[in-house]
Amino acid sequence: MAGRVITITSGKGGVGKTTATANIGIALASQGKRVVVIDADIGLRNLDVIMGLENRIVYDLVDLVEGSCQLRQAMIKHKKFNSLFLIPAAQTRDKMAVSPDDMVALTDELRQDCDYILIDSPAGIERGFRNALEPADEVLIVTNPEVSAVRDADRIIGLIEAADKGPGKLLLNRLKIDMVNKGEMLSSDDVYDILGLEIVGIIPEDELVLSASNSGIPVSLNLDSKAGMAFNNVARRMLGEDLPFMKLDAKPGLLRRLAQFFGGN
Amino acid sequence: MRDDPFSIKGSNDGLLLSIDTSESWQTVTRALADKLDARKQAFAGAIFKVELWERTVAKSELRTLRAILERRGVTLSLVRSASESSLEAAKALDLPTELSKRRQARRRRAKSSPKTVLRKMALGNSEEAGSPGIMFRRTLRSGRTIHSDGHAIVFGDVNPGAEVSAVGDIVVWGSLRGVAHAGSAGDETAVVCALEMRPSQLKIAGLTLSQDSAKHQQRRPAIARIHDQKIIVKAGD
Ligand SMILES: Nc1ncnc2c1ncn2[C@@H]1O[C@H](COP(=O)(O)OP(=O)(O)OP(=O)(O)O)[C@@H](O)[C@H]1O
Numbered sequence: 001m002a003g004r005v006i007t008i009t010s011g012k013g014g015v016g017k018t019t020a021t022a023n024i025g026i027a028l029a030s031q032g033k034r035v036v037v038i039d040a041d042i043g044l045r046n047l048d049v050i051m052g053l054e055n056r057i058v059y060d061l062v063d064l065v066e067g068s069c070q071l072r073q074a075m076i077k078h079k080k081f082n083s084l085f086l087i088p089a090a091q092t093r094d095k096m097a098v099s100p101d102d103m104v105a106l107t108d109e110l111r112q113d114c115d116y117i118l119i120d121s122p123a124g125i126e127r128g129f130r131n132a133l134e135p136a137d138e139v140l141i142v143t144n145p146e147v148s149a150v151r152d153a154d155r156i157i158g159l160i161e162a163a164d165k166g167p168g169k170l171l172l173n174r175l176k177i178d179m180v181n182k183g184e185m186l187s188s189d190d191v192y193d194i195l196g197l198e199i200v201g202i203i204p205e206d207e208l209v210l211s212a213s214n215s216g217i218p219v220s221l222n223l224d225s226k227a228g229m230a231f232n233n234v235a236r237r238m239l240g241e242d243l244p245f246m247k248l249d250a251k252p253g254l255l256r257r258l259a260q261f262f263g264g265n
Numbered sequence: 266m267r268d269d270p271f272s273i274k275g276s277n278d279g280l281l282l283s284i285d286t287s288e289s290w291q292t293v294t295r296a297l298a299d300k301l302d303a304r305k306q307a308f309a310g311a312i313f314k315v316e317l318w319e320r321t322v323a324k325s326e327l328r329t330l331r332a333i334l335e336r337r338g339v340t341l342s343l344v345r346s347a348s349e350s351s352l353e354a355a356k357a358l359d360l361p362t363e364l365s366k367r368r369q370a371r372r373r374r375a376k377s378s379p380k381t382v383l384r385k386m387a388l389g390n391s392e393e394a395g396s397p398g399i400m401f402r403r404t405l406r407s408g409r410t411i412h413s414d415g416h417a418i419v420f421g422d423v424n425p426g427a428e429v430s431a432v433g434d435i436v437v438w439g440s441l442r443g444v445a446h447a448g449s450a451g452d453e454t455a456v457v458c459a460l461e462m463r464p465s466q467l468k469i470a471g472l473t474l475s476q477d478s479a480k481h482q483q484r485r486p487a488i489a490r491i492h493d494q495k496i497i498v499k500a501g502d
């Protein structure tokens with residue numbers, strides 16, 4: 001197997017990276033894929049909580065790169081899916097304990113018997129971000145439909161492109177359709193107009209997300225959750241299905257299409 | 266606008282001051298001093314080459330020109346002329362010199378028979394000179410900058426928070442939403458054009474387009490240039 005490494009990152013913090021990593025990981029596993037999710041947010045780990053695996057942690061990412069444990073020992077199997085594993089971040093250590101080269105070595109090992117390796121990046125542009133970016137085959141940038149979040153996303157995309165990891169794809173999270181329709185929130189077209197990257201998912205605002213995080217059972221397992229449905233659709237698109245968005249917005253503007261026609265972005 | 270008895274143009278390696286007039290040297294230098302004083306920040310620190318064409322300029326006249334430039338923070342780096350005596354005068358002032366291109370061309374042509382000229386024009390001389398610049402083939406994003414010592418072409422958008430500057434012209438094949446500064450070394454003939462003109466700031470030479478003038482925001486292809494000491498934005502149809 002030659003697994004794909006997908007790094008989930010953002011410009012602004014708190015936009016939903018960890019939520020997206022957990023839910024896409026679960027959705028891919030429920031489609032029968034072998035998946036490892038890595039929490040690269042050292043010192044601020046929470047992917048384990050959201051996935052309900054907090055109590056099972058013995059070894060973490062730092063133990064692994066320092067050689068204090070075997071790869072298998074640091075991979076925590078999900079309660080429901082046999083093909084889904086978590087490598088948790090260290091809670092007490094400094095982010096300098098892991099280097100970009102460590103991450104490349106680790107993911108190269110994981111690639112051999114996984115389909116997908118998802119890396120939950122910390123916010124910001126420091127070491128943790130570099131750690132998460134270095135091994136990436138593909139980058140998923142999470143943003144909210146707010147001017148400041150989009151501006152920060154643009155900045156991080158610039159850095160990703162400068163590191164030759166571009167262009168990346170977009171996940172638009174916490175969209176409130178009623179506010180968009182009233183013109184009070186940026187639409188997916190507005191976001192596309194500024195960032196110009198392919199949008200692989202539009203996740204609606206859904207209060208079930210928070211309660212799911214607290215219970216350790218992510219929304220992608222909840223058939224009543226719209227956000228959960230949307231995350232499942234993201235996974236199916238990643239697997240090559242051509243699914244329409246659960247959305248009501250129109251197509252890109254004429255000018256944009258003109259520029260695209262001539263090969264711009 | 267009054268016609269200056271000289272022109273200042275950006276090239277890929279600085280600015281070229283071209284003096285091609287029959288006006289007196291005093292008229293030329295006074296007009297030049299006025300021009301530089303009106304655009305102080307734009308020209309301070311600039312490097313000028315001067316092109317004198319066929320004009321015979323005395324050593325004392327050249328010295329005056331150099332003094333006027335230096336007093337305004339402008340360095341005279343080279344004197345180009347087709348006149349032997351002007352070149353001698355420049356050398357006597359320790360200024361680097363170069364033969365004017367126009368005269369080089371004439372000399373070459375004078376040597377060749379009309380027939381060979383014709384043949385040359387048919388075969389090799391179809392090529393226009395143009396001027397160099399850099400091409401950036403994607404969107405310039407927030408926090409990223411481009412500078413060109415010639416022209417700058419962005420094949421994509423210039424996003425809010427991004428900045429593109431060029432000694433020459435700026436062409437954006439996309440939406441200009443960040444900062445653009447054309448003629449950054451003082452060339453007032455420089456232009457900025459974009460498929461969508463919505464800059465957060467637009468500068469040409471030493472002039473700035475005020476942001477509040479919403480009528481300058483064009484969602485259509487538009488071009489900005491200096492006219493009557495002001496930047497004007499015109500949408501194409
Ligand atoms: N679609 C959604 N609907 C409602 N709430 C959401 C949604 N997505 C995320 N949230 C909430 O937003 C908060 C931040 O989410 P999350 O922790 O995933 O962000 P993050 O980008 O990983 O943050 P950090 O930068 O701190 O790592 C959480 O409280 C989460 O429950």
Ligand SMILES: [Mg+2]
Binds near residue numbers: 017018019041122
């Ligand atoms: Mg997080």
